Amino acid sequence: MAIEPRTRRERLTLNILLSPTLFWLIFFFAIPLVIILILSFLDNSPNGRIVWNIQLDNYIRFADQLYIKIFIRSFFIALITTIICLLIGYPMAYWMANQSLKKRNTFLLLIMLPFWTNFVIRTYAWKMLLARQGQINQLLIALKIIDEDNVHTFLNTNAAVIMGLIYIWVVAMVLACFASISGLDRSLLEAAQDLFANPARTFLRVTLPLTLPGIVSGSILVFVPSFGAFVTPDMLGGGKADMIGNLISQQFGESLDWPFGSAISAILMIVMLFGTLLYFRGLRSGEAQS
Amino acid sequence: MTTQIPPQTRQTQIKLDYQAAEYTSFMDRLKQWLFNGYASLFYLFLYAPIFVLVLYSFNKSRFPTYWTGFTLEWYKILFNDHLIGSALKNTLIVSISSTIIATIIGTMVSVGIERYRFRAKSAVDGLLFMPIIIPDIAMAIMLVVFYNLIHMDLGLYTIIISHIAFNISFVAIIVRARMASLSSTMEEAASDLYANEWNAFWRVTFPLLIPGILGGALFAFTLSLDDYVITNFTSGPGSTTLPIRIIGMTRRNITPEINALSTMMLLTAMLLVPLSLWLQRREDMS
Numbered sequence: 001m002a003i004e005p006r007t008r009r010e011r012l013t014l015n016i017l018l019s020p021t022l023f024w025l026i027f028f029f030a031i032p033l034v035i036i037l038i039l040s041f042l043d044n045s046p047n048g049r050i051v052w053n054i055q056l057d058n059y060i061r062f063a064d065q066l067y068i069k070i071f072i073r074s075f076f077i078a079l080i081t082t083i084i085c086l087l088i089g090y091p092m093a094y095w096m097a098n099q100s101l102k103k104r105n106t107f108l109l110l111i112m113l114p115f116w117t118n119f120v121i122r123t124y125a126w127k128m129l130l131a132r133q134g135q136i137n138q139l140l141i142a143l144k145i146i147d148e149d150n151v152h153t154f155l156n157t158n159a160a161v162i163m164g165l166i167y168i169w170v171v172a173m174v175l176a177c178f179a180s181i182s183g184l185d186r187s188l189l190e191a192a193q194d195l196f197a198n199p200a201r202t203f204l205r206v207t208l209p210l211t212l213p214g215i216v217s218g219s220i221l222v223f224v225p226s227f228g229a230f231v232t233p234d235m236l237g238g239g240k241a242d243m244i245g246n247l248i249s250q251q252f253g254e255s256l257d258w259p260f261g262s263a264i265s266a267i268l269m270i271v272m273l274f275g276t277l278l279y280f281r282g283l284r285s286g287e288a289q290s
Numbered sequence: 291m292t293t294q295i296p297p298q299t300r301q302t303q304i305k306l307d308y309q310a311a312e313y314t315s316f317m318d319r320l321k322q323w324l325f326n327g328y329a330s331l332f333y334l335f336l337y338a339p340i341f342v343l344v345l346y347s348f349n350k351s352r353f354p355t356y357w358t359g360f361t362l363e364w365y366k367i368l369f370n371d372h373l374i375g376s377a378l379k380n381t382l383i384v385s386i387s388s389t390i391i392a393t394i395i396g397t398m399v400s401v402g403i404e405r406y407r408f409r410a411k412s413a414v415d416g417l418l419f420m421p422i423i424i425p426d427i428a429m430a431i432m433l434v435v436f437y438n439l440i441h442m443d444l445g446l447y448t449i450i451i452s453h454i455a456f457n458i459s460f461v462a463i464i465v466r467a468r469m470a471s472l473s474s475t476m477e478e479a480a481s482d483l484y485a486n487e488w489n490a491f492w493r494v495t496f497p498l499l500i501p502g503i504l505g506g507a508l509f510a511f512t513l514s515l516d517d518y519v520i521t522n523f524t525s526g527p528g529s530t531t532l533p534i535r536i537i538g539m540t541r542r543n544i545t546p547e548i549n550a551l552s553t554m555m556l557l558t559a560m561l562l563v564p565l566s567l568w569l570q571r572r573e574d575m576s
Contacts (some may be wrong), residue, residue: 017402020395032436115557121552125339133355228425265428276538
């Protein structure tokens with residue numbers, strides 16, 4: 001498919017095609033990335049000025065119990081979000097893949113519509129629903145599950161943040177799982193049914209391993225943005241430095257400590273890169289086995 | 291040759307339906323019923339919050355919580371809100387210009403990577419992949435540090451530049467997927483026909499790429515409209531966009547005006563997306 005650029009003209013074409021993107025990504029991505037990494041080793045004076053003094057203090061400082069707690073909380077919030085998204089998204093994807101081709105497109109569009117609408121709006125909807133006087137509490141009162149005097153405080157809790165993250169990212173999980181379930185070879189399932197005769201075992205031994213790539217890519221699509229989330233914890237978690245994204249933002253706002261903020265970002269990026277690579281490696285070895 | 295052969299897919303579909311009918315038992319029907327119920331609940335979960343949001347944009351009370359009666363007052367306030375007007379203008383400027391530029395150069399790089407073999411290919415691949423997996427908060431702070439360092443004033447320009455930087459990668463993913471699905475024999479046949487690579491590309495490959503390019507552009511446009519984090523960090527005074535405005539409004543005091551604004555934005559998305567998907571499919575068929 002791909003050809004070797006042989007003539008001078010072909011080489012020129014290739015250069016013209018690549019150079020705008022290379023220019024853009026080197027200037028507005030690669031160089032800023034390197035600057036952040038350098039900055040993370042520099043010192044900060046109390047008035048927010050950067051001091052050219054290379055050391056590891058910013059990274060050592062992150063080992064403080066306070067920051068480790070925020071890191072672990074972010075990790076668990078992202079993990080729980082991913083697991084719940086998988087548990088509720090996979091059956092939905094399975095259901096969609098079993099619809100007739102005609103209906104499938106309509107159901108897909110219905111899944112995607114909220115995904116295409118602004119996520120600040122969707123988060124705001126939950127802020128409204130979860131408020132003390134919000135519709136969920138009103139519903140609970142109407143159903144006589146709780147009484148008016150002790151309404152639940154949903155907002156500004158970890159549960160509210162997880163709820164908001166699930167609402168926004170579950171669609172990505174459904175779409176990723178759907179892509180791999182709908183690509184399944186039906187004859188394999190029939191053969192498995194003849195062999196095991198038990199639907200549960202067919203599912204565990206055949207369907208699940210074969211759709212693992214979809215599960216893996218869906219989990220990455222949910223976990224990565226949840227771990228680095230900033231808006232959802234800001235709007236539903238009360239705006240304190242609840243998650244690592246808020247902690248970073250704080251260093252560039254009130255705290256005015258760019259080197260420390262850069263160091264936290266570097267840690268976040270390394271975790272993400274490492275996690276993604278690990279996932280892809282696992283995926284490849286899983287494919288090799290099957 | 292006058293009798294039409296039904297498409298292969300339809301034949302297998304009929305066969306599958308027939309088999310399905312044969313094996314239907316009570317358990318199967320129960321399973322089907324449970325699954326359908328589950329799917330309905332899932333859609334309810336997706337749409338109920340949106341429905342409540344829209345409903346309370348017509349609420350008389352100044353709090354979007356207790357229903358006190360129907361009014362269009364909040365829409366009147368919304369349309370007279372000049373801050374919203376300028377935020378909308380900024381949003382459109384940023385989204386449209388960054389989408390156009392990112393789509394053009396993202397398509398170019400996709401064609402280059404998919405067509406030619408060169409040494410630095412994996413490096414270019416990596417560079418293109420990075421902005422997708424890096425959290426937006428990290429990208430936001432590295433851009434704001436960079437702009438500060440080169441003394442670039444924050445404003446609409448810096449937002450547009452930043453949006454292009456993350457949009458190129460998403461456009462490239464979608465266009466490359468389309469490019470990879472095209473067979474090279476088509477272009478080879480075309481180059482035999484036209485004898486000129488340039489003509490072969492514009493007459494054959496490019497029209498076949500259009501659905502991918504439109505899909506990429508739509509995705510870039512939505513990401514750009516949606517973005518809060520990177521925009522917030524790279525914006526200056528006077529370059530507020532709609533998502534920033536909405537969050538600002540939710541911080542001060544929540545009134546149904548936010549619901550009215552949300553309803554208008556939802557309506558736009560709900561009209562635009564199916565329309566563009568339909569356009570893409572039409573292109574696909576022709």
